[in-house]
Amino acid sequence: MKFKRLLGGRLGRPLKDPYLETRLFRSRIVTGFVLLLLVVAGLTLRYFWLQVVQHEEFKTQSINNQVKMVPVAPNRGLIYDRRGRPVAENLPAYRLEIVPEKVEDLEQTILALGALVELPEDVLERFNKDRNRYRSFDAVPLKFNLDENEVARFAVDRHRYPGVDVVPYLSRYYPYKELLTHVLGYVGRIDENDLADIDTDDYRSNTHIGKSGIEKQYEHRLHGSSGLETAETNVQGRVIQVLERRDPQHGDDLVLSLDIAVQQAAWDALGDRPGSVVAINPNDGSVLAMVSKPAFDPNPFVYGISSAAYKAILDSPGRALFNRAIQGSFEPGSTLKPFVGLAGLEVGISTVGRRVFSSGKFFLPGVSRPYRDWREGGHGWVNIESALEMSVNSYFYQMALDLGIDRLHDYLSQFGFGQLTGVDLPGEATGILPSRAWKRGRFNQPWYPGETVIAGIGQGFNVVTPLQLAVALSTLANGGQRFEPRLLYAAKEPGNERVQRIQAPLAEQVVIKNTANWDAVRSGMHRVIHGSAGTARALLPLAGYEMAGKSGTAQVVKMSQDQAKQSSNVADHLRHHALFIAYAPFDQPAIVVAVVVENGGGGSREAAPVARSTIDAWLAQEPE
């Protein structure tokens, strides 16, 4: 009963007063409406505040929101050989990119992407490392060189991955693969080590940078400069339209002095043997060929070599990553003899007519142990020419002894031994041209006369790189002008149609005391091939030109000459590197070659044919 009354039972209810109720209601309506008007006025004021008073600020924010500065990568300069064959190209490719800011669960997204695109195991780690150099709204590359299927698969699912995109780019490609690796080097992902040397703003749009070889040496020319795009982007960061664009500046196209034909000939002639061939034009210091074996295909390094594959190259026998042409340390052996001979003549302790008797054994006064000639019983009386022709050790023992180590050092250093050649490649080694001061500095030991004797035949402390040998010989061949060897032959700047020739800088001009001395040494080297007793006469016949050369055989394992004779149980080819230096044509040198065949045995037999093949390839070419 009570409940019914409460809910609206008619009993006991006060009578309604329609007049009073209507008045009450209307007053409430009016009150409410006035309140409403007040609130609406307040709201309108709020909108006025936002839209008029603070308009400029919000307008700026809105523009900042929609407009993004996107750096545009410049096209990397192309590289050609001296005859215009492309050796480093830019090929269109696709890469997968992520804008970390736009992705909610990065790990989950990358995991999901793994179903569409083949991702290496360490991709996440690598990605996190790379992120550091990007701003959070920049795209960070996840994978390069996607294949067609991967691009297609992602395109279908693209909407499911906000902040992830496939973008076209130009990928570096080296069509000659391992043939040119040691010269060209390669480009790779920019890492922390690179950041110190570059203007990071200019590289904002770049993922790759020259890591070694020419690519590293001429990074500043090849790179060009970044462009900038002012683009309208949506909330996912995708570019809707480009509002303004400052075009990037294409990098310089470079022409190398290398001739692929010569390079290939040297490469083929070396065969499977580890070693190096360097060919130089003695007239201008340009490098015609530079081979180092073993080598590797640089292309996987461009789009991200797996750590396993990299380790395989690193651990392979023969150290493929190592450029023997400029980093190898070889004992020059008999290839040093022409320079020692010339030193004796030019310093004045000897003359062209002077003869030295070779008995097979050379003795230092007061020392019972002999220094040997390579032929049992010796070569009899020899002068500079026949000494070079037959590679008579005794003659050069005598020259070195008469000169003394310091005069020998000073004269040879004019040819660039013991110094950087200054070639335009990173990582060159200096080699060693010994002297008293050097030994004191290095070992804190006095110099012994016996060390002078063996220095005369390029043994002992002497260490050279193949490039140093080639530079020294071209100095001898061209009459004393040493060049800093150059691989860069010409360059074409963007917007400039003319190709600009780049000259190798001059290094030292060796003072010529007497031309006859130089002629005698060159003649001796000519007789090495063309003389009846020449050590490399087996090279004959030659293809219509005459050649000068000198062989050398260098010990791999350092041991005394006596030991070397006794331990015949060690196979010969393991003990010796074969060397050969040569230039041709004899009267008008156009090419100088230095060859090292590791563990190759005798220089004349193993290295000389490689030099000949290389020279043939160059001389067979049409003149440019």
Next chain:
Amino acid sequence: MMRRLLPAWTSWPRLDWPLLAALLLLLGAGLVVLYSASGEDLDEVLRQAVRIGAGLVALLTLSLVPPHILRTWSPWLYAVGLVLLAATWVVGVGKGADRWLDFGVVRFQPSEIMKLALPMTLAWFFHPRSLPPNLQMTFMAFILLSAPALLIARQPDLGTALLVGISGCIVIFLAGLKWRWILSLLGLAALSAPGLWMVMHEYQKNRVRTLLDPSSDPLGTGWNIIQSKIAVGSGGWTGKGWLHGTQSRLEYIPERHTDFILAVLSEEFGLLGVSLLFLVYLFIIGRSLYIASLAKDTYSRLLAGSLAFTFSVYVLVNAGMVSGLLPVVGVPLPLISYGGTSIVTLLAGFGMLMSVYGHRRFMR
């Protein structure tokens, strides 16, 4: 003659043409804005037009039903609404909150029914009683109000619960609750605010926090407020022009075709557009209040008045939310926002207003 063709309780519609014209103007303008906000998606505009059509049918139909019939339906509608709300507890679907009931063909939010059923029921409750209400009646009214509000709050949909609650409070206010009681109730509410904070869900607390300081989480919950304010502010006096709102076109405004459609309008039409919109709304509300004041019986006037004021609350809450004055509560801009049930419910409400208008002379 005519009466025989229709059920006895119907009569020919006597529509309030100014109100209808204002509604149609608003709906038309809404479609224009929606076209831009949807990214020029004509299909979406058409779907909205179909809903508007359904709403207008509801409006015309209800305008035929005399208020005293509506009154007899009121408690039943309320009861059905309560049952359905209770059902969401058991079989509700929806992301994160059980707001929806899925009937196979139709999915709808039972809370939408309550937006109409609660004011109707309170009006029905007050109708036979002497006003202003005494303490006992007020207490009963609050019980009727709390049941659905609590059920909706449980879903959890605090925003809608508050709005439903407010619509009930409006009826009680219009019924003439004494000012000193109103003030003491407001005081009580202020005191219980900390208690409310305690029972709020974390996401609800976040919305309040980011309102106070949007920059505290610019990419998370603060994003909506920041981007919405940028859109509004960058509109300026006259806006960037239709289809030229960058904030909206580039998808910086979240929920740009639903809850934040006012941000799109503000960006593209500026303060001028916003002011015109407010004027149209004020006209609609004013006209509805006028109709309420014409009504002769308690039920009609309470229903009409509360519908008009509830409508105005939606507008104010949405406009406050878009301009960063109120937390993000998920209230659509009435008759403009894209969305299912709300537009039909709202037009149905205006149908009842039309009925009040059309039958004002026949009331006892």
